[in-house]
Amino acid sequence: MKVVIIIPTYNERENIKNTLKALEEVFPQVEEKYEMHILVVDDSSPDGTGEIVKELMKTKNFVHLFVNKEKAGLGAAYIKGMKYAIEKLQADLVFEFDADGSHQPKYIPGMLKEVTKGADVVVGSRYVPGGSMPKDWGFDRKLISFFGNLMCQSVLFTWQYKDMTSGYRVSKTSFLKRIDLDALLSKQFAYKIHLYYAFHKLKAKIVEFPIAFVDRAKGKTKFPKNNIIDSLRVIFTLRFRESKKFIQVCIVGTIGAIIQFSIFNLLRLKTAPEYANVIAVEFAVIANFIINNLWTFKDDKIAFKNIKKLLFKFFQFNLISLGSISIQFVVMKIGVSVLGRSTLLENGLVMIGILIGLVWNYTMYTKLIWKKKK
Ligand SMILES: Nc1nc2c(ncn2[C@@H]2O[C@H](COP(=O)(O)OP(=O)(O)OP(=O)(O)O)[C@@H](O)[C@H]2O)c(=O)[nH]1
Ligand SMILES: [Mg+2]
Structure with a gap:
């Protein structure tokens, strides 16, 4: 050798x-x-x-x-x-x-x-x-x-x-x-x-x-002399590259929330609010799926031509979203029963639920829906 x-x-x-x-x-x-x-x-x-x-x-x-x-x-x-x-x-x-x-x-x-x-x-x-x-x-x-x-x-x-x-x-x-x-x-x-x-x-x-x-x-x-600054630049650029997809998933999630609020307010006077919200959630899920597919995970995009695969992945995506909602439900349920009720506490629990939900979504997106091809 x-x-x-x-x-x-x-x-x-x-x-x-x-x-x-x-x-x-x-x-x-x-x-x-x-x-x-x-x-x-x-x-x-x-x-x-x-x-x-x-x-x-x-x-x-x-x-x-x-x-x-x-x-x-x-x-x-x-x-x-x-x-x-x-x-x-x-x-x-x-x-x-x-x-x-x-x-x-x-x-x-x-x-x-x-x-x-x-x-x-x-x-x-x-x-x-x-x-x-x-x-x-x-x-x-x-x-x-x-x-x-x-x-x-x-x-x-x-x-x-x-x-x-x-x-x-x-x-x-x-x-x-x-x-x-x-x-x-x-x-x-x-x-x-x-x-x-x-x-x-x-x-x-x-x-x-x-x-x-x-x-x-x-x-x-x-x-x-500029070695220290140069090294910090390298370290943080590498970190940013690693976190880029996670940040994108967060941005897409925020867009989803805005869509949900908008649709909910459009529909709530015409339908019962619980139905209005369910429809609004589904619109947000559809939007999130499309934006993530075209933007966050564009390198592993599911082709729109491939209808069967697309529908299957979309079904999985819905289940994952349901998982995220369930996580938020459980966090609130356990949080309130252990810690009691107050405006601040309950909002804190919403925040924790969102964060855990985000990690869940991100993990499932990368490991299941847009899994990297070898
Ligand atoms: N070809 C080339 N060699 C370099 C350059 N800068 C440094 N070197 C060489 O790389 C090695 C490491 O550089 P050093 O100056 O020893 O850096 P250091 O080890 O961090 O610092 P000191 O040992 O305290 O001087 C040495 O063999 C240098 O001659 C460069 O720009 N070009
Ligand atoms: Mg040296």
Whole structure:
């Protein structure tokens, strides 16, 4: 199996030689089935990092170089490197690995062993037992890292992962090929968060492997100042994408309620109010079904031509709506009998009923009516 260690560089003249040497030294400890290669992605570093790599390539045929014309960001460099590793080097696995000495090569054999045991992605983690942060890092940088991870976990609901902002990772290219790398939301550091989430969505087996992250050996940081804002943008955009359908279902529900009120008021003077309301409810249900079909779930739309299927789904939709009404009935019944009666309380119970009803509707719509085709 071919393993390509991707190393992005920008002005790492003082580090690159040592980094490549240290990597080469651990290669003999790697299981024999892994064929190790290194790909440096250099953004035409003015300090001549690329020239040093070219010199080394004369004697080391496992070292490769990809040169970018200009500095385009950490994410951009890794994405280019991944594509090159997949298309030109036919890599089965790629490492994301920094040039500055922060990522210690001694973990590579262990991380690959996890792949042998069945992992699709192995993340070098600072927040699992055995992992650690640089001792000489200031309180502020540690705090930023800690809260960055906390934000990822709480906004994306990914509590099972402890270090979503780690830069040290090995992943199977079979998974990378299924991800649109050009569509990752950031070309900076935050691409890491998006990529981690993309692996999670693909149900990749992700293992966090404890690492001691150490401070950069030499040279200056390239960590851009807008990184925090950029990472927050990525996290919240991912969350919004996930919640989009739920928000749409809420909007459609509100439209339904407006329709129900309007029809009810049109009919109530001509018919008994209980009948007027039943007719009004059914109008709202029909409208909700049509709008959800054309808008919320347009990707999984039930074709209007397919009358039999449409009628069947509409029948199911009615049952689901009935379920929602029943939930609201039960909430009110139990609420009042346990807590007693008052205007505020009963309105609160209506609110709770609506919320539970919404979750019920959303779940049934996605799992039953507009189930994703595999
Ligand atoms: N090709 C390329 N490499 C980059 C770019 N930005 C950073 N790098 C490299 O990516 C790796 C990580 O960048 P660092 O500056 O170390 O970022 P950091 O690890 O978050 O911060 P420090 O270690 O404190 O400096 C290093 O090997 C950099 O040389 C870029 O725009 N293009
Ligand atoms: Mg670094």
